[in-house]
Amino acid sequence: MIANRRRVATVAVLAVVLTVAIAVLPGHRGWFDVGVYHGAVGHWARGGDLYQWTTGNGYGFTYPPFAAVSMLPMAALAVAFLLHLLVDPVARRHEWSRWYALALSCCLLAGLNPVRDTVSFGQVNLVLVALVYLELWLVERGSRLAGVGTGLAAAVKLTPAVFIAYLLVTGRWRAAATAIGTAVAATTVTAAFAPDATRTFFTEALWDTDRVGRLAYVSNQSVLGVVARLDPTHPDRRLWVALVAVVLVVWATRVRRAVRNGDERAGFAVTGVVACLVSPVTWVHHLVWLVPGLVVIAASTLPWPPADPTARRRARAGVAGYVVLCSGLVWVFANGSAGPLGFLGANAYVWVSVGMLALLPVGHASPVTANSMMPQRHLDAGVASGSSEDMPPRLR
Template sequence: MRLFAQFETCGDQLPVTGDFPNRRLNSRFFRVLCLLSGPAVLFFFINGVKALWLSFLPPYIFMKDMVQDWLLAKALLAGISPYDPLPVLAARFLGPWSEFVILRHPSPHPPIAAIAALPLGLLSCREAAFVWLGFELMCIGVSVYLVLKWWGGASLGWATGLTILLIAWAPFGEGLLFGQSNTLVLLLLICAWQTERQWLCGVFIGCSLAIKFMGWPILLFCLLRKKWRVVGTAFAVLIAGHMAAVLVMEADSVRLYYSKVIGSVDAIYRFADGNFSVWSLGWRMFVGISGPFKQSINILPLFANAPMAMPVSFFLTVVFVAGGMLLALKRRDSDVAWALLFCLSAVTGPISWIHYLVLLLPPAAVILKRIMRLGFPLGQTAIWFLLILLLLVPDSMLNGLAAFFDLQPSGFGPVTVSFWAGLLTLIPLAVTLGMMAFVYQTGKTMPPGFCSPGMPREGKGARYYD
């Protein structure tokens, strides 16, 4: 969505700059980088497909995150509390397979997500997993198609090919592996970005917030820009969704989720080694990391001072959100502003897993379109490839790299590393910060052909909202 008239560009295309010989040379450099990265992409693609295939075999299928949604749906259909601990629900609905449900707490998925998952409860767990995989692939395909349409070259062939290729990218590969809902969030927020109606933008943002409370920086941005129709519609969707939840699962279950479940789950996962959210940084620095999973590694704190963890995390989160919001507000190009907001939305919640970074797809496309129009400058092109290639690496491999610095070389006990070695697990956050800086830099200079405030607009870029 292009909400802000003063952010519009003249027409839909950026002007091509740079002299023709250098442009041809740099274009060849881009193709060479594509060829050189091919083996890495192929390697991670094959590994991703293999892991995805194995994830549908017992007992791995019962370790998927989507089993939580299936259990929530089963509980609602059976008329029992959906926010009983997952082992309790699993014992009732999975029988002997319940021991493979590795999470020991109630589901952290919100009430509206539980209602949306109700159709899954009519299927067996295995059938629900296959249906959910198909739904995820559809969400990725539509998202890719919409990005290509924004680019100006949408086709079903390209959308299908890129959807399959994205399995190699760790955010998408792991999202499919665990049966996550972030691909749906990505589709909703891309629709919000591309729609021409403020009220419809609010519907999409409201649905994203209702399903996973992702996209709140976008809502805050609209509030600061006084886009009341967007904000009002988003809140209306949230209110209507929670009213439906009260009717379906009763008020006690909704109250239990917000009063106890959220806090208890946050207290567990703020110490997870795979959680790289800005909110978790204070605990990394002053408490250390001791993940809840068997494959987790322990990361020692920089300074052992537990009382400092909460205020430092709060301070860093506020500074990060405020800085990102200021950058987005300063940009005259709405696509750059939205790209910054996608990055903010991925890492500013209490928890950020690597599959949250599916939200980096639009920023990556925005950057690539701009460096293409600038004639593929060598430095910017190389940096773009580096950021994309870093996200090929799954978090399990990052943990393996950190484990090389194990402070207990005897091999007994859990892997324990220093704070500095543990920084390897923050590479996804570093990529997100790099993407924000990069997208801001590419939109910082206004090349010839952009509109300034008050100039007339024409073509597909001239979109106004009622």
């Protein structure tokens, strides 16, 4: 009873501190994107062109038309689903209090700059991550519906389409076909109701990067953002393509290794990281795709403190990455990033993404995949006895 009271008090204090910090500290975006969506969709509903409406400073609706008819305020539900899927297996395996683990995780999640920006902008990113991680849930269970979540997410926003590439690279042909079919079906149905908007998006708006902001702006934490900040006037597209090719080769190698070792969660996490790196525009709020990678890194270092030197190094790197992502460091350089220090600071979140691409553990089965439903002491007892009778059939 006393332990539970302490846990409740800890969560309450953390929640209050975070709420006050988010409300008081600079950085709230005034629901800017909600205003864009509301203005553009309202203009469209009154018979105007969805992609011709812009704010006073030139920002307009940039998603496919399907997004305009499907956006709902589901961020809270998405967070609950994600944390349950990502954190609950870890809590069960280590026999932690599950509500306490999920509550602490929610507080840690709220501290991240990308999550704060997603909420204060009124963005849809967390819902898309939840849709893609519905895919993970289906793939782990061998469901015939695998592919639906990714297909719907790709119909709302093109970045999640990289998970279709993941399904192809790892040989999930049926799931990949389902994802492609779902995305095409959603887009086709929407096109039947909004043919002009669909045509405008795929022939004009999709290719116009200027309508979403300057590529060199510090909020663009993608590889192209780094290249653009080297030369804002004439970004070297050849350099960008070369760097993206390297990133994709590393990604393909690592996700295949993850799947060979039965670590679907690491494969999905690496794919979320690479989506942020290769996208031409990755605003800070898009970096919620890094959250599953942070969970995978944390799970790979348990029990705490890690005894293995590699796990200790990974733990230090994971904590450092989390702190950087909470800090809002890149905004210090919003008005200029000259010199080596400015270049390092203005691209801080990109370096975190690159580090996660390289350091996410994919060489052995994750403790939160096949073994996630069994407490650690049962696994330890089975290993010590050399017997598999107490283990579920899929682990024998």
